[in-house]
Amino acid sequence: MALTVGLRPLTRALLRPWARVPGAALGRPAAGSGDGVRCFGSPRVLVEPDPAAVGVAVMKMRNPPVNSLSLEFLTELLISLEKLENDKTFRGIIITSDCPGIFSAGLDLLEMYGRDPAHCAEYWKAVQELWLRVYLSNLVVIGAINGISPAGGCLLSLSCDYRVLANNPKYAIGLNETLLGIIAPFWFKDVLVNTIGHRAAERALQLGFLFPPSDALQVGIVDQVVPEDQVQSTARSVMAQWLAIPDHARQLTKNLVRKPTADRLLQQRDADIQNFVRFISRDSIQKSLHVYLEKLKQKKG
């Protein structure tokens, strides 16, 4: 039976069908343009032009304590990304965190635990939308990963064009869904397979590996590991290298490489939402989430 996906007005206004073609005319004018200072502020997403690099924006995630991807946070990220995408003065974004030690704790478990099916459907649609927005962005997207990034945080990192991770043993990265008693959806899995290869992904996904920086570099889930105080400067240098390529050639090439993966979801978005809602609503899965949330609480002592 098909689910009725009732979207709230803000989310409905934001979520549009995906038909972006590199080089195609971009949509509406950007907020903030024309006043000399482009700063797309929102409570949880700080976006500033990089003072040292023309055409580059730095997007800082600040949804304390752990940058968990709640529906509101996802919505703000989507709005900021759409504004940047539509502002022709920007050619690249560096995504980083404003929460010390945490890049993103992934999807917000409280959006999936004890919620009704309509809410879960709305939430999952926003998760899909953020992934598509980042993964298919025409901009160069560099992840300056300055903290731990499990599960959805790892997916966000994997969707960047290049990942720079701070060398701190606490800053593990990986798709750890199985440790929570849930599973990574097929499109999370596809992105990991594309990045580290089939066999490494098979092990990492089943065992819920969270790779510390040295292992993360070795397996290829990140591109570079640098001292913590050099993450931002390294991301800037990498950005300069990527921006030296003509946009149209880079964008078309990115699309060529990424579109087949994105299309697998685009062709079955509604079915994917229904699968998610059915899966997450199971008593056994809700029980697993409950146990995991309790463990997080107990860890505090």
Ligand SMILES: CC/C=C\C/C=C\C/C=C\CC/C=C/CC(=O)SCCNC(=O)CCNC(=O)[C@H](O)C(C)(C)COP(=O)(O)OP(=O)(O)OC[C@H]1O[C@@H](n2cnc3c(N)ncnc32)[C@H](O)[C@@H]1OP(=O)(O)O
């Ligand atoms: C057949 C199948 C068919 C179809 C299947 C279809 C779909 C697949 C189904 C489901 C897929 C769902 C995918 C989910 C992906 C995810 O992203 S799940 C989230 C994974 N995240 C984690 O495991 C991280 C959990 N958090 C931590 O490990 C630690 O919090 C962290 C190391 C990040 C930080 O540690 P620390 O600094 O010590 O902080 P605390 O642990 O004390 O946390 C502070 C408060 O934040 C709360 N919190 C932490 N993480 C989350 C989160 N992800 N969501 C919500 N809330 C979180 C934590 O409980 C604390 O709250 P409190 O202060 O106690 O109120």
